[in-house]
Amino acid sequence: MNEQYIVGRNPVLELLKSDKEVEKIYVLNGDNKGSINKIIGIAKDRNIVIQQVDKNKLDNLAEGNSHQGVAALATSYSYSSIEEIFYSAKEKNQDPFIIILDGIEDPHNLGAIIRTAECGGAHGIIIPKRRSASVTQTVYKSSAGAVEHMLVAKVNNISSTIDDLKEKGLWIYGADMEGNEYHFNTNLTGSLALVIGNEGKGISRLVKEKCDVLVKIPMLGNISSLNASNAASILIYEVIRQKYGSKK
Template structure:
């Protein structure tokens, strides 16, 4: 897999979008709103690609070509899979699907750690959103200790819609939440399931929480009221493995 890459300049960015290449986000210098920049913005919107407006100084400092023309596309370090790819892996192993759904995880180290744990525990794949979430960067790959090479990661436009699709395919959706009605180890996690883990600070968003069939909590005894996202994910992922074993 290639390292994270920048595509710089208006025409190169346009061609990258046309080609269907997986783009993490597009950075546009503030004030660059004319001509082909407008075309890039329109194409990005139609493809669901995140556009971020930044000071020109930031783009200048990132540029490797010194001819960025006010726009840089950040291209994924790793190839994404599809939800169907994840189900194919479960089918190939002759196992009931076990999928981890991540809602707005923005720390690449957390994402890398979750991928590593999920792969070690035999999960079949991970689903992440395109917006307000870290993608498969070089840092994620390194933190995963190579697990990203083996575990399918699907990137979707809308997590709520993706959960609906997973439900239609027979999965029960369990969300990790501090106010869950059931302790995680009391739930039956042996069937086909999707496990939702929320963001580092806010947990699972309201709309995603409403899509969950069950909310599970991890008992807390100390004065700190929450766990790191990757730690909470690890606890629950290994409970699934324990029950399935």
């Protein structure tokens, strides 16, 4: 079974709240205040080994990420299937809401999108197996632990996956600065998937052709595009606005 180190107070807390196996907690010598104390308490309740270490040890485990005085040794992330994502929506009696990431390569962007997707009630995220960031320690940190509560599926081919989603009744909306409609003028209700493209190249041509509608976000300044995670946030919350905006 593969193992990895998760660092940072929020990511470690969320890890401990999940049902994943945690081998050991590393805590900075003498730091047992606030959320660190809470982490230690949960770890003791779960009979997880707690080791006091120096800053150099934590720096090495963090590999350049901010550890905030704590790290956890855990089993590696378990990817989900698309069927599990659909089951999650069915279990909640909700229309499936899926985020498709077409070649997001920056783990910080992937983590930020996972965090927004989890906050926005998305049922799952789909990423390709090749030319894409995977769920790593950096993603854990960037998502502030939200990755523990989000189903992520890896697929061989995004285009064929979109075909499968369409057969299941989903409408596919791609984010593209030359899209047909502004996001706020587009009906983003019902069963749907949002496609967010690569940070530099956007959505690939084949995937773009598979989208039912290409939506654009207004650009009024000198910069012609948004960061991928920012664009995803705007579209995810437009879905929420249309879903709940008329309800009192």
